[in-house]
Amino acid sequence: MPPTLSGALVATLRRRIVEGDIAPGEKLPSEAALAVEHQVSRTVVREAIARLNLEGLVHTRRGSGSYALAPPAGDGEDVPVARSLEDRLGLVDFRLGVETQAAALAAERRSDAHLDALAVRLRDLDGAQGHPATAMQHDFAFHRLVAEAAQNRYLLDALDRLGPQMIAMPRGRLDRATGPGSGSDDGAPARFAAVVQEHRAILDALADRDALAAAAAMRVHLAGSRRRLLAEAGGD
Incomplete structure (x- = not known):
């Protein structure tokens, strides 16, 4: 047919x-x-x-x-795609377990080169406001670098398998793509600034080699991601 x-x-x-x-x-x-x-x-x-x-x-x-939106990583058979709000919230739950531990390990095991690379990604993320596709790539790269600094191949493989789709960015942050004067969300710049600050707190804790602070900063960031997802769903 x-x-x-x-x-x-x-x-x-x-x-x-x-x-x-x-x-x-x-x-x-x-x-x-x-x-x-x-x-x-x-x-x-x-x-x-x-x-x-x-x-x-x-x-x-x-x-x-x-x-x-970000397509699924790989061939789509082994990695489930986060499509619904429930899926995205479930993905945040998964990330809370994996990335909180990754941040703690990264604080203990990171090198100066890792810190330098993370600082570059944070700077690039900060400069990507208004460019959602670019922001998502820098956001994912930052989180991948944290997993790399943890020096545990299983943690890194988990993030690689999920790919950029794990970043809870596309739906809400796409509001900024409309540009000034075109009906974009007035609260988007403040939310973007909060996201950048949450990443900066993670980097600061890694620089201090403070495992507890790094884990807490990652948890605060992912809890913020959950809160923003729920707020976006309620506002649509």
């Missing part, structure tokens, strides 16, 4: 997102542009976008457009 028009468009857009042609955080072409490009009606485009939303590959903001 041949695919429907909307099914064919879903397959095309899904492939572009998974292969990175449309990067996480990048805005998809408008309904009208997609309709012209693929020679289908706007109703077909809306159906395709709705399916991609359900798959967790796209997030649509009313009045702003649709944005690509």
Whole structure:
């Protein structure tokens, strides 16, 4: 049985997102542009976008457009994709166990080179406000470096298998992609500043070689991620 028009468009857009042609955080072409490009009606485009939303590959903001989310790591069979709010909260729970321990170990085992690399990632994250795809990559890289500094290959492998999708960023932080004057969330800059400060507290604790403070800072950060997810869900 041949695919429907909307099914064919879903397959095309899904492939572009998974292969990175449309990067996480990048805005998809408008309904009208997609309709012209693929020679289908706007109703077909809306159906395709709705399916991609359900798959967790796209997030649509009313009045702003649709944005690509991070695709699953690997082949998608071994690593479950965090699609629903429940999935994302469950992922934060998992990270609380893994990354709190990683931070404690990193405080004891980190090198000066690790600290230098983390400082660079923090600086880049701080400078990425308004660029959600870039911010997500720097955010993930920071957390991966903490796991690397822990010098435990199982912790590092856990983060590598999850990939950037583990960062609870795309849905809420995509509000900033709308830009000034276009209906963006007025509270987004403050939330972004809080995220940066939480990362800075982790780095400070690692620099002090304080395992308890590092674990606490990571826990505070991930608890903040949980709180922001719930706030975003309540505001939609």
